[in-house]
Amino acid sequence: MGSTSTIKQPGALNILTVIITATLLGACGSGGSETTTGTSQNTQSTAVDETNSSQSNTDADTASDNSDSDTDNADGDTDSTAGDGDTAPDPGDEDKGDSDTEPDDDEGGSEETPDSPDQNDTLAGWILNSDGATAAIMLDEAGQLAQVNVQAVSALEQSGQQYTVVTASGMPDYQVVVDEEMLSSLSSRPRAASDFATGSPQVAIGDVVEFGQDIGYNSNSSCALDAGQGYWPPGPVCPEVMDRTGTFPNQPTQNTDTCETGLGTVGFWVNGTSVYNWGDGQSYNNERIWQTLAPVAEQYDVDVCGGHAAQGDYHHHYYSSCLAKMVxxxxxxxxxxxxxxxxxYAIYGPWESQGELAISSWEVRDYRASAPTGCSDGARSCVLNDQYDVSQGTRNVSSGPGFDTVVRTLSRNELVAENGYFKEDFYWNSTLTEQGGNYLDQYNGHYDEHRGYHYHVTARDDNGKLIPTFPYTIGDRFAGELQSNGLTSCGGIRPGGSGRE
Structure with a gap:
């Protein structure tokens, strides 16, 4: 069967049936490649919130991010590949801002009121655990129930700069209620017979599932019995209490240099868990050319809240309805x-206003030879010289898989490598950013008079479901300058240390 290039919204993937011989490197870590030969029919999609309504998320307890992604259980690649070409409006420049001239101030509150000790001294919104609340299931190193969310928020002045210092366990206080759609999604996993100890999930409609509670998965051996075992699908390690501290500048400054996000922690969610970017540390044939996207390639490797751990660090790469409920x-x-x-810079959720989503300006390439982003043979045989400026043309590289090729992940799930499976399938469309309104810039952010410059979690509405869209949270580069005392440094390398993954 010949390969075809399908142009669609970022991250949306079709159902294809193929006869193939394919080689793939899997998820969030290095590993050997595998070859699959045979016939496979597979439904592939990006990570999707199974129960979240695109109009109103008022019943977020029933939401489930059971669209699995990213096994994150080994070492990965911290190399950066994107080129220069920052031509979008400068972050924080009011005169060049591209949207929200009349911002909607109706922002949702939190069931657990986010902490704001003093907005003049610290960044607001953190979910502070001021009474020592503990997890229902997960344990700390001493075998005691772990404290959840954020333990402390304090102000720091250093060299004339004001900072917010956040101390967190890395354990969220998530809770979901099983509904019919969630149960159906779990039961219909392509490898359910081996993913679950009894061949099916051990939950029923109406059950309340605590973070780390056994729902029947054959989890990684790192997961303790009655403390994580059975909550995560095969592959990812279990989260650990991190007890880490993040330092954030209260007044971010525009980055005048290219600073790529890289792998590992690129921020904190307000419950103290980690923000990870689009990457899973893997590439096709381990050549570091066609880099796989975590929310696509690892869609069967996350828990019901759309998260999992790498080296013990629990994180989300994309929108989570459980986090949406918390805030x-x-x-x-x-x-x-x-x-x-x-x-x-703050990361806001997906909504610009009632019924209006923020829109990523990253699009999938048209690989046809006649297109500015295409290759001479209409296949994955070239990459853009600069994903931020398509006028710089393309260069030939080792070919990636065909658009109808079935590839196998480290968790042994078979997926179709459609257009939108790899980071190199995307480019920033500056003309969309220039339209303003709900369109975001190359960093996945924009400016408004009420919030200043800020990022967005991005998703699109698909019949009442929020489907995460590339680049999911912040883009491939930081909009702001990273401080020497910061959480990470350019390229995902910790200051004074090795890469996170």
Whole structure:
């Protein structure tokens, strides 16, 4: 069967049936490639919130991010590949801002009121655990129930700069209610017979599932019995209490240099868990050319809240309905703050206003030879010289898989490598950013008079479901300058240390 290039919205993937011989490297870590030969029919999609309404998320307890992604259980690649070409409006430049001239101030609150000790001294929105609340299931190193969310928020002045210092366990206080759609999604996993110890999930409609509670999965051996075992699908390690501290500048400054986000922690969500970017540390044939996207390639490797751990660090790469519930994001106005990037800029949820989503300006390439983003043979045989400026043309590289090729992940799930499976399938369309309104810039952010410059979690509405769209949270580069005392440094390398993955 010949390969075809399908142009569609970023991250949306079709159902294809193929006879193939394919080689793939899997998820969030290095590993050997595998070859699959045979006939496979597979439904592939990006990570999707199974129960979240695109109009109003008022019943977020029933939401489930059971669209699995990213096994994150080994070492990965921290190399950066994107080129220069920052021509979008400068972050924080009011005169060049591209949207929200009349912002909607109706931002949702949180069932657990986010902490704001003093907005003049610290960044607002953190979910502070002021009474020592503990997890229902997960344990700390001493075998005691772990403290949840954020333990402390304090102000710091250093060299004339004001910072917010956040101390967190890395354990969220998530809870979901099983509904019919969630149960159906779990039961219909392509490898359910081996993913679950009894061949099917051990939950029923109406059950309340605590973070880390056994729902029947054959989890990684790192997961302790009655403390994580059975909550995560095969592959990812279990989360650990991190007890880490993040320092964020209160007044971020525009980055005048190219600073790529890289792998590992690129920010904190307001519940103290980690923000990770689009990457899973893997590439096709381990050649570091065609880099796989975590929310696509690892869609069967996350828990019911759309998260999992790498080296013990629990994180989300994309929108989570469980986090949306914690911050009270009902979709009836502009989303509240979901987290902060390492540069200090806030990350808001997906909503611009009631019924209006923020829109990524990254699009999938048209690979046809006649297209500016295409290759001479209409296949994955070339990459853009600069994903931020398509006028710079393309260069030939080792070919990636055909658009109808079935590839196998480290968790042994078979997926179709459609257009939108790899980072190199995307480019930033500056003309969309220039339209303003709900369109975001190359960093996945924009400016408004009420919030200043800020990022957005991005998703699109698909018949009442929120489907995460590339680049999912912040873009491939930080909009702001990273401080020497910051959470990470350019390229995902910790200051004074090795890469996170």
């Amino acid at each position: 009270g994001d009902t979709g009836t106005g502009h989303s509240p703050v979901y987290g902060y990037a390492a540069d200090g």
